[in-house]
Amino acid sequence: MRRPPALPNQPGPPFNAPAARRFRAALGMGPEHVAYDLQASYGMPYATPELVLAWEGGKLVPTSPELTALAGVLWCTPGELIGRPRTLREHRIARDLAPEDVAAALGLGLLPYLQLEEDEEWRGTDRLTATLADFLRLSLPDVIALTGKEEQLAELLRGAVTTTRRQPYVRQVCKLIPLDKRLIEHTLDGLHDSYQAQLATTLSWDDYTATNRIQKLGEDFLAGIVMHFWNTVEKGTS
Template sequence: MHRAPFSPTEARSARMRMGLTEVHVAQSMAICGAPVHPELVDAWEQGTHVPTEPQLFALADVLWCPPTVLMGIEPRSLAEHRLARQLSAERLAHRIGMSVTDYRAAEETQRWDGDYRQTKALVDALGLSLRQLVGILGHVEELADHLRSAIEGRWKSHVTPVAQLVTVNETRVSGALRTMHAEFAEFAKRYMGHVVARNDDSRLKEIAAERSAYLRRLVDHFWELIGEAGEAPPFNAVLP
């Protein structure tokens, strides 16, 4: 079972705000189905022990605060986003139609191999967008590399890997890459046009600056074309 991040200081502060003693907390947690001794509550606040996931969820309910307050961090990983939603791995796996073993493996490796429907269910359950999921899994640089290669060369060869990376159907990815490839090609045409016309250097520098700005926004522009939430694909689309 995943050990949640835990902030002893935040836990103590939350308890004090509620005006509860360790005994009160332990009694209320028992009512929530997670019985503990008051000494364990104190140990959490002293930092010598860390609550289990069920204990963290019960403690958040007792102290009337989101789990993220007790975790003391903004969720960064897949597991932490699940904890923030007070979902066990078993419950989330069932909700998205995936085996618990496969889902736990995704959390441990930070690698997602779910199909379109499982991915859509995952982002819905965790309150995320597809773009956020790609960021959580650490694939932003990989996506940027694919986009750069696609606009500078044969974009069609990057459709499948990009579609698999962002879990969007290939029809929509193809449309986005085609558009970006054409847009980027315009910079080269404009630049060469000014070179042939022997225009002043300032105009060439402007075009070069526009090109650089376009490259810096590749990922942002891709999601603008695709849609960050990842709407449902057409019924006749091939799902990655």
Template structure:
């Protein structure tokens, strides 16, 4: 199994999604196990497929590809959110050469971007990256080296008055400004709820203060969660099943 920090691996399997697709096809875990074994050329027990769907065992890349073949779908339909540029390319099913050509850069430049998970392209190249690889917002922001800047902006927005921060936020997160406007407003309300509760009885105030501090500490995670819910309201991990 590839190491957890392997940037060239597929994103982790989304167990609920894999199970849902199997059920939609009317297949048993035994039938899927047989198809995966035929694809891989080695035995696969139905209990292993059940463990993948339960999330107790993470399949290797080759098994994810075999599982996708067994379920008549793309590996991208079975995995969670990409966290690196290389994972975005893998999910998109593109080669290094194809990606470099689509972005208008050299193969060496793209290989370096993948190796460092760091993106520094021109505005036109960045737009091509967004169109070609569709990186999830957290992945894109991290690759651009703006995660720390985002956290500072969000903390200032929720602890003061949020509307002036919508513009700066849109320059970091490549999403519809109206969507970011709504997410920032929700974050502000959530933080102000806990901040306002710090003036109550001592035990309640201490709890509210701790919750407010934790909210600020993980403010970017709350943003991503709000955006995922807004973009995919019926999806549990990140994308709807086909």
């Protein structure tokens, strides 16, 4: 039997394929055992060992119902099979909550809430955002990503680490993120030093190799600049 297609407005959440493989191996199950349980216990007659391996190999992403069923078979939570949640819907699924639960917490009807889930970015009011963050136990990085501010933050951070004039960026990051100004200053200074240290590690190489190595190190650091920022913030507050 063919696998039913996902609804156009219901793509699968980000799937952590290595985690699925680890959970299955820890239980001593083969793909055929997972497929059988999906068929017998979760009403998925189209589940086959090949489908399970396709999920684990990253060739296919399970839909939300499939992910929930797979978590049941692997004796874990859906959140443990999801990569980093970014959208409202992904955060809800990661916490194994029904839409009705989150809607009730926000004081919204189900249909208005589901309309909010359709958006790629959360556009609720400050009050709703605070309520949502508390109910879903969202961290500040989660809220920044959920509200669509992460790329703006990344752009500011890339500017800050590649210049000696960081004060304009400190002010702009302060406007974007509710953190202490001194913490942001310290964090941007640390990121700048780390970025320069990455580039300095290749000075002993020959010119051609060093140039290419510097470019690659710089690109890699800037690509992960938001992660570096939050890691540095966490160290500064611990």
